Amino acid sequence: xxxxxxxxxxxxxxxxxxxxxxxxxxxxxxxxxxxxxxxxxxxxxxxxxxxxxxxxxxxxxxxxxxxxxxxxxxxxxxxxxxxxxxxxxxxxxxxxxxxxxxxxxxxxxxxxxxxxxxxxxxxxxxxxxxxxxxxxxxxxxxxxxxxxxxxxxxxxxxxxxxxxxxxxxxxxxxxxxxxxxxxxxxxxxxxxxxxxxxxxxxxxxxxxxxxxxxxxxxxxxxxxxxxxxxxxxxxxxxxxxxxxxxxxxxxxxxxxxxxxxxxxxxxxxxxxxxxxxxxxxxxxxxxxxxxxxxxxxxxxxxxxxxxxxxxxxxxxxxxxxxxxxxxxxxxxxxxxxxxxxxxxxxxxxxxxxxxxxxxxxxxxxxxxxxxxxxxxxxxxxxxxxxxxxxxxxxxxxxxxxxxxxxxxxxxxxxxxxxxxxxxxxxxxxxxxxxxxxxxxxxxxxxxxxxxxxxxxxxxxxxxxxxxxxxxxxxxxxxxxxxxxxxxxxxxxxxxxxxxxxxxxxxxxxxxxxxxxxxxxxxxxxxxxxxxxxxxxxxxxxxxxxxxxxxxxxxxxxxxxxxxxxxxxxxxxxxxxx
Ligand code: PEP
Ligand code: MG
Numbered sequence: 001x002x003x004x005x006x007x008x009x010x011x012x013x014x015x016x017x018x019x020x021x022x023x024x025x026x027x028x029x030x031x032x033x034x035x036x037x038x039x040x041x042x043x044x045x046x047x048x049x050x051x052x053x054x055x056x057x058x059x060x061x062x063x064x065x066x067x068x069x070x071x072x073x074x075x076x077x078x079x080x081x082x083x084x085x086x087x088x089x090x091x092x093x094x095x096x097x098x099x100x101x102x103x104x105x106x107x108x109x110x111x112x113x114x115x116x117x118x119x120x121x122x123x124x125x126x127x128x129x130x131x132x133x134x135x136x137x138x139x140x141x142x143x144x145x146x147x148x149x150x151x152x153x154x155x156x157x158x159x160x161x162x163x164x165x166x167x168x169x170x171x172x173x174x175x176x177x178x179x180x181x182x183x184x185x186x187x188x189x190x191x192x193x194x195x196x197x198x199x200x201x202x203x204x205x206x207x208x209x210x211x212x213x214x215x216x217x218x219x220x221x222x223x224x225x226x227x228x229x230x231x232x233x234x235x236x237x238x239x240x241x242x243x244x245x246x247x248x249x250x251x252x253x254x255x256x257x258x259x260x261x262x263x264x265x266x267x268x269x270x271x272x273x274x275x276x277x278x279x280x281x282x283x284x285x286x287x288x289x290x291x292x293x294x295x296x297x298x299x300x301x302x303x304x305x306x307x308x309x310x311x312x313x314x315x316x317x318x319x320x321x322x323x324x325x326x327x328x329x330x331x332x333x334x335x336x337x338x339x340x341x342x343x344x345x346x347x348x349x350x351x352x353x354x355x356x357x358x359x360x361x362x363x364x365x366x367x368x369x370x371x372x373x374x375x376x377x378x379x380x381x382x383x384x385x386x387x388x389x390x391x392x393x394x395x396x397x398x399x400x401x402x403x404x405x406x407x408x409x410x411x412x413x414x415x416x417x418x419x420x421x422x423x424x425x426x427x428x429x430x431x432x433x434x435x436x437x438x439x440x441x442x443x444x445x446x447x448x449x450x451x452x453x454x455x456x457x458x459x460x461x462x463x464x465x466x467x468x469x470x471x472x473x474x475x476x477x478x479x480x481x482x483x484x485x486x487x488x489x490x491x492x493x494x495x496x497x498x499x500x501x502x503x504x505x506x507x508x509x510x511x512x513x514x515x516x517x518x519x520x521x522x523x524x525x526x527x528x529x530x531x532x533x534x535x536x537x538x539x540x541x542x543x544x545x546x547x548x549x550x551x552x553x554x555x556x557x558x559x560x561x562x563x564x565x566x567x568x569x570x571x572x573x574x575x576x577x
Pocket of ligand 2: 397446
């Protein structure tokens with residue numbers, strides 16, 4: 001290649017590169033996430049007269065309330081509408097404005113400082129009450145930030161509220177930022193940090209939004225600049241031209257072909273590969289059933305516990321699980337017991353001061369430090385199972401030893417549940433899968449954690465995104481070891497031991513082919529990915545899947561494995577994936 005050719009091969013100056021985590025191509029103006037609202041100085045004094053200031057306070061609170069109510073009316077789900085309505089109620093709380101007004105008149109504080117102080121006192125009181133009230137303290141702090149932003153004439157914190165479509169950029173997105181994100185307006189997500197398994201990536205796939213993470217320099221791009229985002233290629237082009245516009249049109253044509261999933265995953269030779277959904281709530285489960293999922297491969301039960309500072313009762317849990325089971329009558333639903341810790345801390349279970357939470361007391365291990373929670377959860381699952389016809393399987397997260405698997409199986413049986421399994425998320429579980437499967441009925445590969453533990457790379461760190469790819473040949477070998485162990489255990493025990501994948505790897509159509517080639521039986525993913533994965537699986541037979549798996553296993557890097565397999569699957573380009 002001549003030097004000139006090499007120059008031409010260089011990325012354009014206005015092309016930023018990251019890791020593509022959710023396919024799709026769009027062009028829209030870029031809007032940065034509004035920064036957190038800063039605390040007004042303690043001595044920020046009132047300027048002007050108190051009456052005008054208190055009127056401004058009232059007006060700001062009412063404006064915030066009205067804005068939240070309007071968003072609630074437009075919310076895309078019932079749960080998002082509930083969150084917004086509850087926050088609107090707090091913004092309209094007369095006591096809050098009254099207390100703040102008192103501080104304005106008596107202590108001559110600025111309305112911003114007075115509101116901040118009054119709301120903080122309110123939040124502290126709620127926290128001290130514990131239980132449900134304590135859980136609402138964060139909502140008060142959210143209202144506090146919104147009213148102060150309104151008083152200052154700043155953008156409200158969090159996801160900007162707009163009517164015209166835009167590409168949202170941020171350092172990273174927290175679950176709270178995204179709970180109420182409207183996918184009709186936010187058309188793509190681009191973050192400076194975050195890895196392929198980060199919240200942003202999982203959320204983007206759930207919503208079917210193109211997303212690129214770990215994009216260096218994106219926060220320096222001027223707000224409102226039009227950008228092209230390619231969520232498969234992992235690129236962001238500032239000031240896009242005709243080439244990018246054509247790429248968007250090609251994607252729109254391809255995605256029409258991927259509009260729906262027929263409800264049955266299979267290879268071209270009719271080898272059945274059940275395609276299941278990852279869900280967290282009843283709402284999710286109903287949407288998954290509607291999208292054609294053949295069952296649930298991962299019910300993340302911690303969603304029922306997150307944001308709580310005490311354990312939900314057996315009845316509360318049973319009600320939440322029943323909702324999910326009822327969405328899949330007669331179908332398989334794999335319930336994962338509580339996976340608290342690391343990026344999902346729970347105040348009553350996990351120790352926030354641990355120096356290294358990803359390697360700490362998390363997942364199944366919380367049963368050692370807080371015994372009883374797991375047994376009560378299994379009891380709740382058994383109660384919910386009695387109320388529905390779903391085929392309920394139960395599995396434990398973060399298993400590292402055969403002994404843990406054996407004990408979990410005993411607990412499941414003692415609760416009156418029939419099918420027990422464990423997640424393979426640690427290299428230890430992958431290489432002892434055969435012995436583990438002598439104790440339990442199935443395994444499910446959590447490739448998000450399996451990747452971070454195999455590669456020793458924190459899954460939340462954008463700077464380690466390349467290491468954190470499930471295409472890493474070392475991770476593929478862990479998956480192969482698991483499938484081989486399961487095959488041995490099945491042969492010895494005389495009954496088939498199912499190997500599933502419920503990590504994000506299953507949602508990548510090219511990787512899905514490799515997983516099947518490695519011996520994986522079922523794939524579980526965000527419902528949005530079902531159509532693309534099924535369309536690609538339907539184009540390969542079992543022998544081809546095995547050949548592509550070999551190709552990936554023998555690559556020397558994640559990039560090489562991915563490119564080698566993708567080059568053999570022209571259907572991906574046909575479908576714009
Ligand atoms: C995983 O680790 O792959 C998994 C499915 O669990 P989570 O993403 O909830 O940790
Ligand atoms: Mg996990």
